[in-house]
Amino acid sequence: MKTDIEIAKEIKLENIKNIAYKLGIFDDELEEYGKYKAKIDLSILKRLETKANGHLVLVTAVTPTKKGEGKSTVTIGLTQAFNKLDISSIAALREPSMGPVFGLKGGAAGGGYSQVLPMEDINLHFTGDFHAITAATNLISACVDNHIYWGNELNIDKENIYIKRVIDTNDRALRRIQLDGLKYERSASFQITVASEIMAILCLATSIKDLKNRISKIVVAKNLDGGIVRVEDLKIQGAVSAILKDAIKPNIVQTTENTPAIIHGGPFANIAHGCNSIIATKLALKLCDYTITEAGFAADLGAEKFFDITCRKAGVTPDIAVLVVTTRALKENGMENLGVHIENLKKFNIPVVIAINEFEGDTKEDFDNIREYAKQYDVDVKISQGFSKGGIGCVDLANKIKEICDKKDNEEHIEIEDKNVENFNFLYDLDLTVEEKIEKLAKEIYRAKDVEYTNEAKEKLEFFKDKGIDKMPICMSKTPLSITDNPEIKGRPGEYTFKISDIRPSFGADFLVVMSGNVLDMPGLPKVPAAENIDITDEGEIIGLF
Structure with missing residues (x-):
């Protein structure tokens, strides 16, 4: 079969204005970035605010192999399938990070005949959102060190600076750096851009006003008096927000079948909350009948965070979860x-359907084994052939989702006294203590017997307890390669202790990052990075990109 980029180059793209027109987006609401990509002005949200929402479908997955199991491909194939059935549908996706693009995992623009295009642009600089987030974060870091340099009026403790500089590249050399030339020296480290709090804030903000308010609340450091220092104390929230004035606007592109996709934001799910922006999802819900979105990594990370963080903040809940499975995983x-993943999803009281993402070499026996296993959970199984066939390869899956959503719609029209419709459940109540929320996550989702805290985590928890973390949802940072905190533990874990290594509140994002295991917020490159295969011809054509 042809490579992704070979397939992408054969597709005749429509002008992005035509894609937007089909969705009912006005010309003055569209900001074009060339012929095939554009931003959507936030004024559209006001115009559409009284319009009813369509259905929301969440695509998640089992625990992946290191190369991923194709959630984006299934998401794009599924939205193409709905459009083939003459049902309006939009894929709402995260933007790819250039770290994985040049590293091991590759891009996040789908694959085969289920891609978002122009894939070269989307996988590289796109519309510059990640660069804006990088610049905004680094402005904060620069202002912190500059404030200390010029006298430190805020009494910042330079040994307890929480904000980190960022870059959208995998670079292990930046995991520990030494800063000097400042009249003082201090140790520091970089994060990859997608792990930054600004990235999380962009994806959770609902307006420029909300964005600016959230940025002002970011805690950058501890002070020597035992308090905390925020961005608003540095008086730079306006400048930081100004850098993001375009980045907050969602991006519209198209798929290999010229159906619409809205792509915006891209926090990692093993470090941050792993979902595209609330603005993008809520806009898509107003513009179509079926919004297909995805959450990073497996259901224990991405789906749980989508439910307990994104849905809480957005005030929306999914109608169904599609659990992507591969035989290799x-x-x-x-x-x-x-x-375990089926059981975990059912804790939230939403229907589940399994999508087997077909790979070359899969056998009927493999598929039959999965179907037989799923019977005990009363979950339907459909084959997804979006990679090899595009939308037509996901029509069975789309029809099953429509069937389930239609049944739910019909039940909701029954008289209230006759209703027997399950309501969506969050895993935990925000009024629980921090320790109770962490324990509920560890025991019910990660299947641990006990939870253990390092001394550093205990100290940080105690320090922040009276500073507003008690009502925050939990954003667990853990390995994506296991349901547990240990990547070596496979399958359904037995009795083990889940270990908390650090507590990192994100006051602007309004969630509590809880660190476990040895998760790195600055990945490294593999021995043979994908960068070695990517090139550009004398005519300006990018080659070797997957």
């Missing part, structure tokens, strides 16, 4: 891994 992690 189940061979690596065991069939019981599938069972």
